[in-house]
Amino acid sequence: MSSTHLSLIDNFIINADRALRTLAAGNDMTSERPSPARPLDEVDLSEAERKKSAALMRVNHTGEVCAQALYQGQALTAKLPDVRAEMEHAAEEEIDHLVWCQERIDSLGSHTSYLNPVWYGLSFAIGAGAGLVSDKVSLGFVAATEHQVCKHLEEHLQELPAQDFRSRAVVEQMLEDEARHADMALNAGGYNFPAPVKGLMTLVSKVMTTTSYRI
Ligand SMILES: [Fe+2]
Numbered sequence: 001m002s003s004t005h006l007s008l009i010d011n012f013i014i015n016a017d018r019a020l021r022t023l024a025a026g027n028d029m030t031s032e033r034p035s036p037a038r039p040l041d042e043v044d045l046s047e048a049e050r051k052k053s054a055a056l057m058r059v060n061h062t063g064e065v066c067a068q069a070l071y072q073g074q075a076l077t078a079k080l081p082d083v084r085a086e087m088e089h090a091a092e093e094e095i096d097h098l099v100w101c102q103e104r105i106d107s108l109g110s111h112t113s114y115l116n117p118v119w120y121g122l123s124f125a126i127g128a129g130a131g132l133v134s135d136k137v138s139l140g141f142v143a144a145t146e147h148q149v150c151k152h153l154e155e156h157l158q159e160l161p162a163q164d165f166r167s168r169a170v171v172e173q174m175l176e177d178e179a180r181h182a183d184m185a186l187n188a189g190g191y192n193f194p195a196p197v198k199g200l201m202t203l204v205s206k207v208m209t210t211t212s213y214r215i
């Protein structure tokens, strides 16, 4: 068998493994950094507050599932000769976010979104497709997505119950990291998409946030 075939099969297995690990409930992924929620005490939340926090953290978790898929798709097709190491570091930070959101949802006694496989597939296709077009488009997609995520996280800081310090600590650290990821992708030459493309992305993300909030 030629090395090209081997590397195609290797890539397929690596990507399938990563997808299953991302999507499996109670997956074996571990974060490099401990969750910012860990040092903080759990406070008593009313049933309504707990449900609200869990729904918002479920939206954030789905966002992180999308980030995993987007970065995996990009890694498969984009060349990224100068910034591959930085992008890999960003992808590792996305694993932290995924694990932190999962932990927080677990401690709030709720579940991750049942639609995550759909969003993973869609984001992987976008990530891989953008990378096939060019690195500039690929990095542009990362920047636009990260900006979109920052907007959601800022909204969530307004909406989360004021005394849910543990969820807030997670969201605040994620916001800091995502803003850095967006800057990095733009500085690396990412295309700044025109308003209609950003509008379409906002629409898709609205569908994602609305459905993940509920199921
Ligand atoms: Fe993230």
Ligand SMILES: [Fe+2]
Pocket: 067, 090, 094, 146, 177, 178, 181
């Ligand atoms: Fe990010």
